[in-house]
Amino acid sequence: MRVDLFDFDLPQELIALRPAAPRDSARMLLAKAGEPLADKTVLDLPQLLNPGDVLVFNDTRVIPAQLEGTRGNARIGATLHKRVDLRRWQAFIRNAKRLKPNDTITFANGVTALAETRHEDGSFTLYFDGDEPVEVLLERAGRIPLPPYIAGKRSADDQDKADYQTIFAKEDGAVAAPTAALHFTDRLLEALDQRGILRETLTLHVGAGTFLPVKADDTEDHQMHSEWGRIDAATADRLNAIRQAGGRIIAVGTTSLRLLESASSADGQVRPFDGDTDIFITPGYQFNAVDGLMTNFHLPKSTLMMLVSALIGIDRMKEVYDHAVLQEYRFYSYGDSSLLLP
Incomplete structure (x- = not known):
């Protein structure tokens, strides 16, 4: 059709x-x-x-699934979209051309993740480092991911929470x-x-x-x-x-x-x-x-x-x-x- x-x-x-x-x-x-x-x-x-x-x-x-981070001098954005297991999420990546498998991304407040695998659609599987639950890490480093048709017109704020x-x-x-x-x-x-x-x-x-x-x-x-x-x-x-x-x-x-x-x-x-x-x-x-x-x-x-x-x-x-x-x-x-x- x-x-x-x-x-x-x-x-x-x-x-x-x-x-x-x-x-x-x-x-x-x-x-x-x-x-x-x-x-x-x-x-x-x-x-x-x-x-x-x-x-x-x-x-x-x-969940606060929108993350902003760096890989070296490159700015990397990640939007988690599907849980794989307790420590892994599949994520859409902004500036993905600056990221390759086994790179580490540093997010806010000391949260880091390993870019394990690149998928055919350009997304990555991210492995979040540490012993704390990933949900705790996301509360520390992430923000609410507003839909693109809203995020393109204004930034997320506390009211959106x-x-x-x-x-x-x-x-x-x-x-x-x-x-x-x-x-x-x-x-x-x-x-x-x-x-x-x-x-x-x-x-x-x-x-x-x-x-x-x-x-x-x-x-x-x-x-x-x-x-x-x-x-x-x-x-x-x-x-x-x-x-x-x-x-x-x-x-x-x-x-x-x-x-x-x-x-x-x-x-x-x-x-x-x-x-x-x-x-x-x-x-x-x-x-x-x-x-x-x-x-x-x-x-x-x-x-x-x-x-x-x-x-x-x-x-x-x-x-x-x-x-x-x-x-x-x-x-x-x-x-x-x-x-x-x-």
Whole structure:
């Protein structure tokens, strides 16, 4: 399928550089099958779902995965994107031409790492020196890795440490936030509880590969990045019971959706899952586990645009995005939301 089918023009001023305040005041575009598009807010969510439906959140926590360092006189930037083991991370490298295998990179506050292996995509496996857990070293030397479309316009600051984490963040390991869940607040969760909307969590450690552009002209030629995720047996059982009772599974964010579909079978059952997934969802995909999606607005020609198009159809996707641009919705990680109910 041609990648340019998923392109659109976005005015730069619609890229959100800060989240709405309060978070749940963000706008939300409702796209429900057989109905006209409707402009709502995130606070309307409880009334847009049915009692017995379940929202599935990603409880990954963003780590300070952006590092600045030196190798000799050369300045080296590293963005960690996938854990290999307790001391090793795969990282995208800025100024990689000045780095070769077995070089040592010196980061801030005495943190050092060995560039062990260069991969075909230009990334490196970094081995972090010392006895302290790598998480401790990153807190000392790293910073929150804002998405490139925000980082290119302003620097990260202390406000981002809170803004770029969801209230569900618990499991360390993500280098990008599951941004659909950034809209949730305690008062919204209370309203969902009163409405009888259930919630479950899973873990998918979002990697920096989520921001990589699709460089191929055809989706068949794109190599999808992989990310580690887990759904435990008890969660899988509860989700299956909810669906059997007539409730809908609504994924909050494309990360939750990708893991749910990775863990599901053709009969719609969600299975326990623990491992890597590189699922690539494009139009024509048959959804097994998910009945709807709450998600922000995505980059043109991205794998996430393709996923949205698979869920609601390319024509409906274009209608949604044309409407969002015309009505000046705020886009991307800190932007507004949509609720897609095919």
